[in-house]
Amino acid sequence: xxxxxxxxxxxxxxxxxxxxxxxxxxxxxFDPSKEITVTxxxxxxxxxxPHVYWYVDAxxxxxxxxxxxxxxxxPSTLHRAGVRKEDWKIGxxxxxTAVAAxxxxxxxxxxxxxxxxxxxxxxxxxxxx
Amino acid sequence: xxxYRNCSLAAAGAALVFLVTFPANSQNGSxxxxxxxxxxxxxxxxxxGKTTPRLPDGHPDxxxxxxxxxxxxIHSLTQKAPDGSILFDFGAGNATGDNQPRAAGPxxxxxxxxxxxxxxEYMAKVKAIVDQQxxxxxxxxxxxxxxxxxxxxxxFRGGLYGAFQIVQTPQxxxxxxxxxxxxxFRIIYTDGRQHPSxxxxxxxxxxxxxxxxxxxxxxxxGLNDETWLGGGQQAPKYALIxxxxxxxxxxxxxxxxxxxxxATVEDxxxxxxxxxxxxxxxVHADADDYLLEPYCEPHDKGHIVKPTEExxxxxNYCIPDKSKK
Numbered sequence: 085x086x087x088x089x090x091x092x093x094x095x096x097x098x099x100x101x102x103x104x105x106x107x108x109x110x111x112x113x114f115d116p117s118k119e120i121t122v123t124x125x126x127x128x129x130x131x132x133x134p135h136v137y138w139y140v141d142a143x144x145x146x147x148x149x150x151x152x153x154x155x156x157x158x159p160s161t162l163h164r165a166g167v168r169k170e171d172w173k174i175g176x177x178x179x180x181t182a183v184a185a186x187x188x189x190x191x192x193x194x195x196x197x198x199x200x201x202x203x204x205x206x207x208x209x210x211x212x213x
Numbered sequence: 214x215x216x217y218r219n220c221s222l223a224a225a226g227a228a229l230v231f232l233v234t235f236p237a238n239s240q241n242g243s244x245x246x247x248x249x250x251x252x253x254x255x256x257x258x259x260x261x262g263k264t265t266p267r268l269p270d271g272h273p274d275x276x277x278x279x280x281x282x283x284x285x286x287i288h289s290l291t292q293k294a295p296d297g298s299i300l301f302d303f304g305a306g307n308a309t310g311d312n313q314p315r316a317a318g319p320x321x322x323x324x325x326x327x328x329x330x331x332x333x334e335y336m337a338k339v340k341a342i343v344d345q346q347x348x349x350x351x352x353x354x355x356x357x358x359x360x361x362x363x364x365x366x367x368x369f370r371g372g373l374y375g376a377f378q379i380v381q382t383p384q385x386x387x388x389x390x391x392x393x394x395x396x397x398f399r400i401i402y403t404d405g406r407q408h409p410s411x412x413x414x415x416x417x418x419x420x421x422x423x424x425x426x427x428x429x430x431x432x433x434x435g436l437n438d439e440t441w442l443g444g445g446q447q448a449p450k451y452a453l454i455x456x457x458x459x460x461x462x463x464x465x466x467x468x469x470x471x472x473x474x475x476a477t478v479e480d481x482x483x484x485x486x487x488x489x490x491x492x493x494x495x496v497h498a499d500a501d502d503y504l505l506e507p508y509c510e511p512h513d514k515g516h517i518v519k520p521t522e523e524x525x526x527x528x529n530y531c532i533p534d535k536s537k538k
Contacts, residue, residue, distance in 0.1 A: 108446060109348035109529045113516040117532040133394060133509040134356075155512065157303060160391060160505045161373050165290040167301055186518045204297040210530040211304035 108134065110183075110210050114155075114194040118184040122152050126198075129172045131159045138172055138195065140180055154182050154195035156208060167206075176200055255500035257379075263469040265427075270383050273427050273467045278504055280376035280391075281470075281496020304529075322491070328451040329442065329478065329488035339453045345519050348526035349445050352514045356445055359394040359509035361416035363440025364433050364461050365476045367393040370495055371446030378504045386422065386429070394509035401431050408434055414457045416440060433461040442478065442488075456482035470497040 110116070124142030136156040141149050156162070159169075178200055182193030198206045257277020259266060266274040292300045331339055342353055356362060367390055369375055374392040381387075384404040390397040401420040408419050414437035422431040436459045443452035455478075464475040472495050478488040520526060524533055 108350055108513075109526060111526065111529065111531060112347035112350035112518060113513060115532075116530050130510060132512075133359075133392070133507055135512060137510070137512060153512075157301065158374065160376070161290070161303070162301065163505060164373075164502065165301060166293070167291060167299060171299060185516055186524075187516050189516060192516070200297075202296075204294075206298070207300045209300070209302040209304065211528075213304060213530050 110194055111186075113186060114183045115186045116183050119181060119196075120184050120193055121179060121181050122193075123179045124149075124152065124177065126172060126174055126176050126178050127151075129169050129174060131169045133160075134158055136162065136169075138198075140178065150191055152180070152191045152193070154180055154193055156195050171206060172198070173200065255497070258497050258500065259469040261469075265467050265469060268381065268383060272383075272424055273429075274381055275379045275386065275429070275465060275467055275472060276381045278376065278378045278498040278502060279472055279495045280498035280502055323448075324491055324493065325448045325450065327491045328449045329480075330485045331451075331483055332485055335454065335483040336451075339451050342453055343444075343450060346526075347518055347520050348529070349450070350513075350517050351519075352517045354445050355440055356394065357511055357514035357517070359511045360439060361395040361397065362390075362393040362447070363416050363436060363442075364399070364418060364420075364459075365463070365474075365478060365490065366441060366443055366447050367399070367417070368463075368474050368476075369443060369447040369493065371448070374446060376498070376504065389504060391505055391507050394507055397507045401429075403429075408432070414438075418459075418461075420463075427466060429463075429465040431461075431463040431465065433463065434459075436461070452488070454483065455480050458482050471495070472497070 122140055122142045124140040126138060127141050128139040130137040130139075136159050138154050138156065140152045140154070142152055144150050162168075178198050180193075180195055181197040181199075182195045185192040194210075196208055257266070257274075266276070268274045290302055290305050292302070294300075342351060345351060350357075361367065367375075367388075368377075371392075376391040377393075378389040378391075379386060380389070384402070386401040386403060388399040388401070390399075396416060399417045399420060401422045403422045403424075405423075406421060408421060412419055412435040414435050416437060416439065418433045418436035420431050420433045422429050424430070436455075436457060438455060438457045438459075440455070441453045442455050443449050458481055460479040462477045462479075466473045466475075474493045474495070476490045478484075478490065480488075518524070527533065
């Protein structure tokens, strides 16, 4: 995954202990080898179980607006880890980096990073990376 | 006592550097200094971590929010930078959410191996389901329809999920689920009533409870067959389908801030013998944690793939190495 600007320097002194009971595996639906990038307006965040979803209106090559859906982590896990729905900032023009759905559904991915106009990012890493 | 909200980080100069923060410091964090051993006011908690709260009638009080992170907080999953950037790393920290309190010494048998004994024709069906699971996921799992998890599955913690709130009175004990979807409450009647004679089956069935000393013994019947017994994030793996003749006898005990759940599941249609579950322990949540809303949307069901020779589960986020072909 490319981080433009090179300004992210992450000190990862974390103990990487994967959960003892398997989290619902991302790879059952999404292909980590197929990265997609979408830029558009963040229109909505569904703070629902089992995974949060957010939606981006992006223009295709013909200038037509298409809605992209991105799956995220469970809202309870995000909440307890200190991540809030308001961190998504609805209305902003964002660039989402995601990994594509395995069943070839268009306009669907698991969101890995959201980049905002001011340069800050939300990054989501999954157990197993 | 750690505070899970205390996840933000000190700035580290001009560079946008994510710094690690861990709960090790948070005991001296935002809360005012407390005498050693004292815990902040916590609704439902034991006053000292050892004394079991009791109702005025003398019975143990199971009231409280049960979401114990036995090995440390999941707030260690997040790092924040001064510019507002957030790194959420699900694989980080010690957030195993394991159901068993940590004990010294070698671990015994695991809940993952604690499977029921199905009759051969039903074991074949269970095995057929498991064989086409990708990891722990199959669209046949009723949880992906956002259906209630039923009994006993709704009582299981799976990874970081499965928290519930108990509200107890002398006549009824209600369990409010965070991670069981659809209808997400159970009522256990402790007012001496019997099961209704005209019971329709339902997701959580009908539960009546009585006390044997400090143990609440609950009898559950009238469970419909639309739930699974376990599976997915709720081990064990081969505890899936059941009939509507399922009968569960549960035993709840509380010691200090640990709730212990035991159950025997009978299914005269599908089992060769009753399934006696390993005890599952759950620790009371931190004082500043609370039940979150369980609203569910079934986004995943239509997109879960089946394993193939080329693509089968390796880990939560692995890319199969096709160069080995």
